[in-house]
Amino acid sequence: MTAADRAVERQVVDALRVRRPRDSVLGEEYGASGAHGDVRWILDPIDGTVNYLYDLPQYAVSLAAEVDGRVVAGVVHNPATGAEWTATLGGGAFRDGERLQGSPQTELGQALVGTGFGYDPARRVHQAGVLHGLLGQVRDIRRFGSAALDLCAAAGGQLDAYYEKGLNPWDHAAGGLVAMEAGLVVAGLDGAPPGLDMVVAAPPALFKPLHDRLVELDAAGGP
Amino acid sequence: MPDAAELLAIAVEIVREAGDTARRMRVEGSPASPPRAPTPMS
Numbered sequence: 266m267t268a269a270d271r272a273v274e275r276q277v278v279d280a281l282r283v284r285r286p287r288d289s290v291l292g293e294e295y296g297a298s299g300a301h302g303d304v305r306w307i308l309d310p311i312d313g314t315v316n317y318l319y320d321l322p323q324y325a326v327s328l329a330a331e332v333d334g335r336v337v338a339g340v341v342h343n344p345a346t347g348a349e350w351t352a353t354l355g356g357g358a359f360r361d362g363e364r365l366q367g368s369p370q371t372e373l374g375q376a377l378v379g380t381g382f383g384y385d386p387a388r389r390v391h392q393a394g395v396l397h398g399l400l401g402q403v404r405d406i407r408r409f410g411s412a413a414l415d416l417c418a419a420a421g422g423q424l425d426a427y428y429e430k431g432l433n434p435w436d437h438a439a440g441g442l443v444a445m446e447a448g449l450v451v452a453g454l455d456g457a458p459p460g461l462d463m464v465v466a467a468p469p470a471l472f473k474p475l476h477d478r479l480v481e482l483d484a485a486g487g488p
Numbered sequence: 489m490p491d492a493a494e495l496l497a498i499a500v501e502i503v504r505e506a507g508d509t510a511r512r513m514r515v516e517g518s519p520a521s522p523p524r525a526p527t528p529m530s
Contacts, residue, residue: 269513273506280502304490306499311510326503326510330495338496344507345514351500353492 339439391487416440
């Protein structure tokens with residue numbers, strides 16, 4: 266956690282309290298707060314904190330609005346580049362106003378796949394094993410360090426697909442909606458919703474082969 | 489039921505302002521603590 270994480274979260278929470286005083290907020294740094302209105306905001310003040318600390322331009326502010334347990338609006342903003350991804354449920358996904366459609370890739374063997382690693386060493390070892398089993402079956406792997414931006418990259422076809430274990434709601438709420446509204450399947454494994462055990466985002470033609478390989482590799486298992 | 493487009497407009501405005509704060513703190517060199525690896529966040 267950095268002072269910037271805390272400062273950004275406080276700024277967003279304060280701004281929401283002024284404009285939407287009845288809503289609650291779930292933030293990475295301070296947890297749940299606020300009233301219990303119709304809307305719950307889900308915030309990651311800086312997704313990609315290590316990149317931020319190292320001055321790598323791959324971090325984002327991510328904010329989603331959830332109504333009755335469904336994310337209905339989301340925005341992911343990269344302050345370093347100015348790029349911005351937005352989506353509303355049923356309204357499509359956009360990068361800087363341009364509609365997103367995901368990758369047309371249909372072969373897993375030709376797919377550029379993004380992923381990320383946890384912070385617990387034991388989990389990393391397990392994730393390395395999964396990667397070992399996947400790397401020979403895809404075009405290549407990318408690990409950029411921001412789940413929100415990875416999901417947006419998949420939405421825009423800069424990655425063909427993405428998977429990661431260990432994501433919290435603030436990591437994938439906004440980016441997941443962007444990916445889904447770009448036409449990707451966003452889900453966990455074996456019919457589970459996207460969550461802590463696994464988030465997979467892929468175009469329909471890639472989802473099943475990637476999903477099945479991840480199941481074979483027990484990607485949702487381990488610590 | 490709140491309007492999704494209206495919620496998005498609020499979110500965009502707030503996130504841009506928050507992004508300015510993050511970038512400014514980065515430029516001013518006050519993002520805080522030195523990185524430790526592994527750290528419990530991303």
